Amino acid sequence: MTLICEVLYSTQDGLLLRLDESGWLSMPYRSVVRTGDRVAAPELFPATLRVDAQRLLITLHGGSALELKGATSEQALQFTLLRGRFTIAREDPDGQSEAVTIGLQLSGEPCQLILPSGDSLCGIEIIPSEPIGFEIGPDQPYVGKLYVIKGRAEFSGAVSGKQNLLGPVSYQLSPKEWAENVKSLNQSPLLTTPVWLDSNSRGLAATQRRHAAKFANAVDPDHPIRHSIPAIVLSSVPALSDLAVKCLAVTELPSELVQALATTEFEASRAAAITGLRQWLPRAKQNADVLKSELQKSFPPDEVEPIYRLLWGYGNDDARNQTTSRALVDWLSHDSVVIRQLAFQHIFRLTNGQRYDYRPLNPQNQRNVALQRWEIHLMKNGGALLP
Numbered sequence: 480m481t482l483i484c485e486v487l488y489s490t491q492d493g494l495l496l497r498l499d500e501s502g503w504l505s506m507p508y509r510s511v512v513r514t515g516d517r518v519a520a521p522e523l524f525p526a527t528l529r530v531d532a533q534r535l536l537i538t539l540h541g542g543s544a545l546e547l548k549g550a551t552s553e554q555a556l557q558f559t560l561l562r563g564r565f566t567i568a569r570e571d572p573d574g575q576s577e578a579v580t581i582g583l584q585l586s587g588e589p590c591q592l593i594l595p596s597g598d599s600l601c602g603i604e605i606i607p608s609e610p611i612g613f614e615i616g617p618d619q620p621y622v623g624k625l626y627v628i629k630g631r632a633e634f635s636g637a638v639s640g641k642q643n644l645l646g647p648v649s650y651q652l653s654p655k656e657w658a659e660n661v662k663s664l665n666q667s668p669l670l671t672t673p674v675w676l677d678s679n680s681r682g683l684a685a686t687q688r689r690h691a692a693k694f695a696n697a698v699d700p701d702h703p704i705r706h707s708i709p710a711i712v713l714s715s716v717p718a719l720s721d722l723a724v725k726c727l728a729v730t731e732l733p734s735e736l737v738q739a740l741a742t743t744e745f746e747a748s749r750a751a752a753i754t755g756l757r758q759w760l761p762r763a764k765q766n767a768d769v770l771k772s773e774l775q776k777s778f779p780p781d782e783v784e785p786i787y788r789l790l791w792g793y794g795n796d797d798a799r800n801q802t803t804s805r806a807l808v809d810w811l812s813h814d815s816v817v818i819r820q821l822a823f824q825h826i827f828r829l830t831n832g833q834r835y836d837y838r839p840l841n842p843q844n845q846r847n848v849a850l851q852r853w854e855i856h857l858m859k860n861g862g863a864l865l866p
Contacts, residue, residue: 484514484530484532484549484550484555484556485511485530485531485532486511486512486528486529486530486537486547486556487509487510487511487512487528487529487530487531488506488507488508488509488510488511488512488518488526488527488528489508489509489527489528489529490508490524490525490526490527491508493508493520493524493525493526493527494520494521494524494526494694494695494698495518495519495520495524495526495539496518496519496520496521496704496726496730497512497516497517497518498516498517498518498519498730501703502703502704502705503519503703503704503705503730503732504700504702504703504704505698505700505704506518512528512547513547514547514548514549515546515547515548515549516546516547517544517545517546517561518539518544518545518546518547519539519543519544519729519730520539520540520541520542520543520544520563520729521541521542521694521722521725521726521729522541522542522721522722522725522726522729523541523683523687523690523691523694523722524541524691524695525538525539525540525541526538526539527539530555530556532555533555533556533569533576533579534569534570534571534576534579535556535567535568535569535570535579535581536566536567536568536570537558537565537566537567537568538565538566538568539563539564539565540563540564540565540566540675541563542562542563542564542725542728542729543561543562543563543564543565543729544561544562544563544729544730544731545558545559545560545561545563545565546558546559546561548582548584551582553580554580554581554582554591555579555580555581556579556581556582557581557582557583557584558581558582558583558584559583559584560583560584560585560603560605561605561607562605562606562607562621562729562758563604563605563729564602564603564604564605564675565602565603565604565605566600566601566602566675566676567581567592567594567599567600567601567602567603568598568599568600568601569594569597569598569599569600569630570598571596571597571598571599572597572598574596574597575596576596577596578593578594578595578596579593579594580592580593581593581594583603585605585621585623585636585652585654586620586621586654587620588636588637588654589636589637590634590635590636590637591633591634591635591636592625592632592633592634593632593633593634593635594630594631594632595630595631595632595633597630597631598629598630599627599629599630599631599632599646600627600628600629600630600646600676601625601626601627601628601632601646602625602626602628602673602675602676603623603624603625603626603652604623604624604626605621605623605652606621606622606623607620607621607758607759607762608620608621608622608758608761609754609757609758609760609761609792610757610760610761610790610791610792611792611794612791612792612793612794612796612797613788613791613792613793614767614791615791616761617761619653619654620654620761620762621652621653621654622652622653623651623652623653624649624650624651624652625644625649625650625652626646626647626648626649626650626669626673626676627644627645627646627647627648627649627650627669628646628647628669628672628676629646629647630646631643631644631645631646632644632646634650642666644666646669647668647669647672648666648667648668648669649666649667649669650666650667651667686718687718690716690718690719690722691722693716693719694711694719694722694723697710697711697719698711704726704730705732705735708723708726708727708735709723709735709738709739711723712724712727712735712738712739712742712743712748713742713743717745717747717748720743720744720745720747720748721745721747721748721751723739723748724736724739724743724748724751724752724755725751725755727739727752727755728751728752728754728755728758728759729755731755731759731762733756733759733766733769733770733773734773734776736752736755736756736759737752737756737770737773737774737776737777738777739751739752740752740753740756740777740786740817741777741778741817742777746820746839746840749816749817749820750820750824753790753820753821753824756770756790757790757792760790760791770787770790771783771787774786774787778815778817782815782817782818785810785813785818786815786817786818786821789810789818789821789822789825790821792825793807793825793829795829795865797829798829798830798863798864798865799863799864799865799866800863801861801862801863804857804860804862804863804864804865805857805862807822807825807826807864808822808826808850808853808854808857808864810822811823811826811837811839811846811849811850811853812846812847812850816839816840819839819846820839823837823839826853826864829864829865830856830864830865833856834849835849835852835853835856836848836849836852837849837850837852837853
């Protein structure tokens with residue numbers, strides 16, 4: 480039986496988005512997050528949710544999304560953590576409150592976090608995985624960590640069993656590692672607190688605050704963000720364009736992400752669109768067909784297949800294949816900067832950071848010099864990127 484719990488959005492100058500039947504809309508300050516609501520915090524806009532009945536503060540750091548599933552008689556709160564970084568703080572200085580049990584869905588796996596009496600501070604990081612090859616999804620849906628910075632916590636999952644954690648400590652949340660070797664997942668002493676969990680960190684820099692304010696002012700609060708964000712993607716200010724594309728990524732809007740990939744003039748914005756699409760692509764089988772359709776709307780016909788192939792990515796076996804390696808290096812000289820950037824992103828990763836002074840945005844004469852070095856690289860490795 481699902482119970483009703485009051486979760487209050489309590490960041491006065493923030494920007495928290497909620498998905499409804501019309502799309503993603505910004506939430507007013509002190510509005511209630513209802514059971515079934517999916518909410519997302521854009522980059523640079525941490526959002527705090529208050530659950531006063533349990534003395535809990537749950538912060539979605541910028542680039543995070545979750546869904547509130549409600550509560551039960553056994554669990555005071557239930558969330559599906561979709562992506563990003565989350566802080567869970569328990570305010571119980573006198574230690575008189577009862578333990579709080581929080582239900583967590585992590586990529587379909589039911590987990591549970593129990594916070595006993597007393598103050599506690601935990602953090603959870605969930606990074607969606609990207610494809611590992613052509614129409615091949617990742618081995619694991621996400622990579623994540625649980626941090627206990629202050630106090631105690633008990634974490635339990637279907638595979639990992641119960642883990643009693645005394646801060647400061649971290650614990651790996653990767654499903655692949657759970658399945659392969661549960662015993663290897665020991666707790667690790669936390670020698671350095673991550674900046675996003677450090678209450679003493681300085682927060683946003685002055686330039687970031689200015690960009691955040693301009694971005695928030697450009698978002699129409701009365702209409703879904705799909706109406707206002709594409710215009711911000713085209714901003715002449717690189718930081719604003721980047722914020723807009725990352726907003727499309729955290730809200731998983733593939734059509735707008737493809738448009739951003741095709742229209743933005745900034746390399747960082749294209750990189751954000753690529754990451755957003757690659758994290759979204761393996762989440763559902765039908766996403767492949769959706770991606771093909773959207774690419775056809777935004778790119779010339781002869782660029783659709785190469786971009787589709789490049790968005791799926793490559794593995795080490797591909798880098799040892801002469802034909803695939805040849806195609807990747809050939810794409811470095813393509814007329815489309817999107818194809819050049821995608822190809823080089825994969826080559827750079829597969830060769831452990833080798834660059835040969837290649838930049839997708841460099842003038843053609845400079846790219847040609849770098850391409851000669853890549854040709855020599857292929858010859859040294861028998862025609863492949865890796866020996």
